[in-house]
Amino acid sequence: MLKTRIIPCLDVKDGRTVKGVNFVDLRDAGDPVALAKAYSEQGADEICFLDISASEEGRGTMLDVVNKTARNCFTPLTVGGGVRSPDNVIALLRAGADKVGINSAAVADPDLIARCAARVGRQCVVVAIDARRTGDGKWEVFTHGGKRGTGIDAIEYAELACAKGAGEILLTSMDKDGTKSGYDIELTRSVASRVTIPVIASGGAGTIPHLIEGIQETGATAVLAASIFHFGEIAIEDAKREMQAAGIPMRIEEN
């Protein structure tokens, strides 16, 4: 049986980990390579790096961080942030990423998803969607770190991304991100029920029950969280045990 995944996400800027509340107020939570290794040892099922560097230099540093991480932990690594072309995707894969997240550039040009999938296979292409609620059962896609509205309906865009060849959707609620009040269940369920690819719930996890409802009430196959793990509020092992006790199949290795 396939197990539900817990994915700690590290925001990385110029080679250092940061995590903002609602993407603004940055706090330093350490060295990404060391954190990824620690998470891997705690039972993280995948690791996600989001590169929020603004400069080319910062992006070059990211390739280094990815390479060191791939050589230090044998856990799947997804890397996103600033990816604009199939060549960017290939550079990250060659550095040691296992999957690459595409966000703003795919919104501007959805065919980019197809071009990347054709080059590296759809299973390597994660389409990241940042969505904000605009009304009853309606969400809008935001880009550029959640700052720019697009007028695009998030559910329709998720379907388009799936049709263009995305292998997975990383769905972040901009309303919930940083609030620790739980995932946007309705958003996640709406997207998961409309696509045939795996969906990762993201944005808003503050407690273990949030992780549980993020799976049981949505159809997502993975939960992503950041600050609750970085600051030791929740240990991944504890989360996995409680999720398993709630009836969710988790990977818990008996050592």
Place this chain on the structure above:
Amino acid sequence: MQTVALIDYGAGNIPSAQRALEVAVERSGLSCELIVTDSPEKIAAADRVVIPGVGHFKDCREAMFGVSGLVDALEDSIHKKGRPVLGICVGMQLMADLGLEDGETSGFGWIPGKVEHIPTDAGLPIPHMGWNELVVRTEHPVLAGIETGNHAYFVHSYHMHCANPSDLQVEVDYGGHITAAIGRDNVFGTQFHPELSQETGLRLLTNWIKWNP
């Protein structure tokens, strides 16, 4: 000193596989040199060969045939020299007779079978992505110490259907039986990524380094 060649034909993530093989070599206690190469001469001279692979069956096949002499060197290694070969993910799938991803593409035919889409009747998301519990079907030396219930990491939409049931070494359940590892004579392949499967993966790679079929 034996040489292990990890073929780099441009398909995907080499650093993880390289590092995991380095750890496997260390653990095996054997004197091995690991090389990452697409040179047919070096592959022909290697004592063991690893074929990684990410993406499309057809693209990976074309990329391998795109390196002049590479596939001939591999076939020579397998059939004439009897050297151990390990395929990972699409590197495993290429060992089949036929791939059915985006039309029909012939494989290398080292292990009889076809690479088909994962059954979709159960309505489960595709790709099959994440950690699944292995069901070990045989007592293959490469699987020593790996038990049913151990987890491995998968990311794929197609899987191999072996023509000979005895070639199927490991499977997993994902809306039906999915082939997780195959083996025949000196050829072994995993659909999952041992380089991303932590202890279980490192154990398999270490066994393979020590394996003398």
